[in-house]
Amino acid sequence: MAIAFQIGATDGEARATTLTTRRGMIETPVFMPVGTAGTVKGIRFEELESPELDARIMLGNTYHLWLRPGIETIRACGGLHKFIGWERAMLTDSGGFQVWSLGALRKITEEGTEFRSHLDGSLRFLSPEISMEVQTVLGAEIAMAFDECAPGEATVDEARRSMELTLRWAQRSKEAFERLHAAVLPNDSGEERELPSARPLPLTALPAEAGKQSMRGTLSQRQSLFGIIQGAGHLDLRRESLERTAEIGFDGYAIGGLSVGEEKHVMMDVIEEIAPRMPAEKPRYLMGVGTPEDLIEAVARGVDMFDCVLPTRNGRNGQAFTSRGKLNIKNARYAWDQNPLDESCGCSVCRRHTRAFIRHLYQSGEMLASMLLTHHNLAFFLDTMKRVRQAIRSGQFAEFRREFTEQLHCGLE
Amino acid sequence: MAIAFQIGATDGEARATTLTTRRGMIETPVFMPVGTAGTVKGIRFEELESPELDARIMLGNTYHLWLRPGIETIRACGGLHKFIGWERAMLTDSGGFQVWSLGALRKITEEGTEFRSHLDGSLRFLSPEISMEVQTVLGAEIAMAFDECAPGEATVDEARRSMELTLRWAQRSKEAFERLHAAVLPNDSGEERELPSARPLPLTALPAEAGKQSMRGTLSQRQSLFGIIQGAGHLDLRRESLERTAEIGFDGYAIGGLSVGEEKHVMMDVIEEIAPRMPAEKPRYLMGVGTPEDLIEAVARGVDMFDCVLPTRNGRNGQAFTSRGKLNIKNARYAWDQNPLDESCGCSVCRRHTRAFIRHLYQSGEMLASMLLTHHNLAFFLDTMKRVRQAIRSGQFAEFRREFTEQLHCGLE
Numbered sequence: 001m002a003i004a005f006q007i008g009a010t011d012g013e014a015r016a017t018t019l020t021t022r023r024g025m026i027e028t029p030v031f032m033p034v035g036t037a038g039t040v041k042g043i044r045f046e047e048l049e050s051p052e053l054d055a056r057i058m059l060g061n062t063y064h065l066w067l068r069p070g071i072e073t074i075r076a077c078g079g080l081h082k083f084i085g086w087e088r089a090m091l092t093d094s095g096g097f098q099v100w101s102l103g104a105l106r107k108i109t110e111e112g113t114e115f116r117s118h119l120d121g122s123l124r125f126l127s128p129e130i131s132m133e134v135q136t137v138l139g140a141e142i143a144m145a146f147d148e149c150a151p152g153e154a155t156v157d158e159a160r161r162s163m164e165l166t167l168r169w170a171q172r173s174k175e176a177f178e179r180l181h182a183a184v185l186p187n188d189s190g191e192e193r194e195l196p197s198a199r200p201l202p203l204t205a206l207p208a209e210a211g212k213q214s215m216r217g218t219l220s221q222r223q224s225l226f227g228i229i230q231g232a233g234h235l236d237l238r239r240e241s242l243e244r245t246a247e248i249g250f251d252g253y254a255i256g257g258l259s260v261g262e263e264k265h266v267m268m269d270v271i272e273e274i275a276p277r278m279p280a281e282k283p284r285y286l287m288g289v290g291t292p293e294d295l296i297e298a299v300a301r302g303v304d305m306f307d308c309v310l311p312t313r314n315g316r317n318g319q320a321f322t323s324r325g326k327l328n329i330k331n332a333r334y335a336w337d338q339n340p341l342d343e344s345c346g347c348s349v350c351r352r353h354t355r356a357f358i359r360h361l362y363q364s365g366e367m368l369a370s371m372l373l374t375h376h377n378l379a380f381f382l383d384t385m386k387r388v389r390q391a392i393r394s395g396q397f398a399e400f401r402r403e404f405t406e407q408l409h410c411g412l413e
Numbered sequence: 414m415a416i417a418f419q420i421g422a423t424d425g426e427a428r429a430t431t432l433t434t435r436r437g438m439i440e441t442p443v444f445m446p447v448g449t450a451g452t453v454k455g456i457r458f459e460e461l462e463s464p465e466l467d468a469r470i471m472l473g474n475t476y477h478l479w480l481r482p483g484i485e486t487i488r489a490c491g492g493l494h495k496f497i498g499w500e501r502a503m504l505t506d507s508g509g510f511q512v513w514s515l516g517a518l519r520k521i522t523e524e525g526t527e528f529r530s531h532l533d534g535s536l537r538f539l540s541p542e543i544s545m546e547v548q549t550v551l552g553a554e555i556a557m558a559f560d561e562c563a564p565g566e567a568t569v570d571e572a573r574r575s576m577e578l579t580l581r582w583a584q585r586s587k588e589a590f591e592r593l594h595a596a597v598l599p600n601d602s603g604e605e606r607e608l609p610s611a612r613p614l615p616l617t618a619l620p621a622e623a624g625k626q627s628m629r630g631t632l633s634q635r636q637s638l639f640g641i642i643q644g645a646g647h648l649d650l651r652r653e654s655l656e657r658t659a660e661i662g663f664d665g666y667a668i669g670g671l672s673v674g675e676e677k678h679v680m681m682d683v684i685e686e687i688a689p690r691m692p693a694e695k696p697r698y699l700m701g702v703g704t705p706e707d708l709i710e711a712v713a714r715g716v717d718m719f720d721c722v723l724p725t726r727n728g729r730n731g732q733a734f735t736s737r738g739k740l741n742i743k744n745a746r747y748a749w750d751q752n753p754l755d756e757s758c759g760c761s762v763c764r765r766h767t768r769a770f771i772r773h774l775y776q777s778g779e780m781l782a783s784m785l786l787t788h789h790n791l792a793f794f795l796d797t798m799k800r801v802r803q804a805i806r807s808g809q810f811a812e813f814r815r816e817f818t819e820q821l822h823c824g825l826e
Binding site: 037038039041042043045046069073076077083336348352353354356357359361363364366367370371372 | 450451452454455456458459477481482486489490496497498748749751761765766767769770772773774777779780781783784785
């Protein structure tokens with residue numbers, strides 16, 4: 001696989017590991033800011049790269065980028081990194097979750113998912129093969145298998161049907177991924193290999209015959225491909241999904257289908273059941289979760305990687321995450337409050353600006369409110385994970401976890 | 414006056430001068446980014462302060478800040494600098510232009526301007542005395558006299574009536590300003606002086622009796638007060654306005670009432686007629702103007718200071734100012750364009766991002782589009798003024814002006 005994975009320290013189930021990619025080293029547990037359309041909303045790359053945030057890996061969304069600007073544009077611009085100007089590592093999701101969350105706008109068949117674009121209503125089709133094709137053009141260090149998500153409250157039958165489909169799609173994802181890589185990347189002798197003809201790629205995303213040509217230049221090294229464990233809240237299905245996904249064999253494994261409407265305890269039950277059983281020698285990624293507390297609890301159960309829109313989305317909606325819990329800047333009590341968002345935070349926003357000012361910006365509809373809240377929230381998430389890594393490496397994770405949780409619940413002054 | 418003014422070099426009518434304030438030195442010709450509500454829209458202060466932009470002075474809008482968050486909040490937070498966290502110099506306008514531009518929502522009388530707040534429709538009243546009071550609480554290094562603006566196409570009678578009113582308001586502004594300063598600032602013996610009773614201040618903006626107490630702590634040093642020259646497009650009125658405003662005596666002088674719908678040549682005629690006649694030993698400020706070309710032409714006629722929303726507002730609307738003219742990022746021709754916004758620009762946006770990516774961000778409604786365009790536009794305006802200063806100091810302004818203008822007109826590649 002294109003990334004090297006090494007476990008540095010463990011503390012109970014918690015792990016401090018290192019992912020080495022050609023675009024830099026990523027220490028885990030790691031939080032990955034979500035860059036939906038090629039931008040982490042409301043913050044510049046320079047800030048993400050600054051020592052204060054130091055985000056080592058960013059997410060990109062296949063669904064969004066495929067629809068706009070479109071894969072042709074990104075290909076013409078040399079792949080996603082080059083198109084957006086981000087030189088650190090990236091992970092792309094498969095689009096499976098996004099099309100699933102379109103609800104009434106999509107129709108899932110064995111072959112893939114037919115859906116209407118949320119942008120223009122046009123009919124589109126996404127399958128494991130197309131997702132792999134698009135992700136190969138995007139060229140992130142880590143690509144994700146194309147999966148189907150079951151709703152949080154899915155019955156065991158629904159969840160099994162969905163899980164079985166995800167397993168078949170996982171197999172197809174891996175095959176398509178490998179054929180694409182074989183076709184695009186030069187072999188050991190430096191010659192380019194032909195596209196195997198066993199299962200013709202639909203090449204829907206790209207003009208016919210463009211398969212090789214189109215991706216040459218954007219993919220210079222093998223990507224990693226992660227498989228996704230599904231099964232809703234049914235622990236037996238989750239265990240089966242894990243086993244059979246691991247049998248297919250991926251470079252890393254993700255827990256999908258959480259934070260989709262299930263009860264909070266269900267999420268933690270699944271993580272508790274599954275995370276420690278995931279292959280220890282591969283990265284473990286919990287998709288789309290969660291609050292700082294969720295992250296700490298998942299780390300305690302052996303998870304290495306996280307992504308979530310909470311710090312950015314909630315920031316834009318006026319919510320700050322702090323060491324003492326959430327703060328809603330709209331609240332009138334902050335109108336004259338000259339404290340920073342979080343007294344314990346050393347980020348550039350907390351060093352400089354008061355709650356009163358940020359509230360004024362928010363009330364005035366000023367973009368800077370979103371920018372400052374986003375910056376602080378990301379700083380808080382990223383700094384928390386840094387402290388988690390330090391705690392694991394020094395064997396003090398249990399203590400850190402207890403203190404962090406206690407402080408979170410003692411409320412804002 | 415609180416700021417020291419020194420002429421460093423002249424080249425024709427163009428001047429390179431220095432304003433020394435207790436919050437840093439400002440070299441002119443200078444462009445002042447507009448911070449309407451206490452924020453230059455779409456950019457963080459850290460970027461404004463970076464060597465790349467190095468904005469030495471920012472504008473604040475009395476009208477906007479008075480209505481929201483309100484003067485009580487800003488007073489409680491220790492004045493505008495402290496409230497927003499900006500430690501460099503500031504200039505506040507008087508609110509005169511803003512209430513005038515409310516149009517049908519305002520009624521102008523001898524005493525002042527009654528208007529309805531654009532926020533909640535509440536009836537408000539702004540006068541020279543109230544404007545001075547508010548500006549004293551805001552505490553910028555430079556305050557502006559309260560004036561009335563005449564429309565660009567005003568007849569000579571309308572323009573004269575407006576100009577006479579502005580002159581009476583200028584006198585009242587100065588008197589109120591001096592009485593407020595006398596009341597608030599300690600005298601030489603360190604004792605605070607009483608508020609003179611000659612013309613009681615209405616204190617509408619502040620609770621009665623709050624005059625002294627309320628401003629203590631926000632104003633630690635004398636502000637400068639600039640007078641404003643009006644007279645629409647009538648050169649004889651403009652000359653008279655200049656003479657009689659200078660007779661009242663201010664720390665600097667501004668040309669107001671331009672860029673309000675008059676023909677382009679009218680604006681340049683007024684600047685050409687008035688700027689060189691403005692007191693040479695005081696700063697000359699052209700309010701609300703303009704394009705990079707306008708700035709260069711006004712510098713050539715002796716203007717020192719500028720403010721304008723063009724770089725920020727047009728940035729948010731997808732327009733980039735470049736050395737080869739304006740660029741509309743919405744244009745489909747930029748969809749695959751891997752050039753920077755301006756090949757000649759060394760700003761962090763042009764060093765990193767392509768037109769294709771910024772266009773994608775704009776089309777996707779991403780905040781980052783506004784942020785990047787705003788940054789580049791401000792970098793372009795501020796860098797242009799830096800080059801103007803260097804050209805004047807090296808006696809090569811005429812050459813610079815010719816080359817800059819030629820390049821501007823040769824069009825985008």
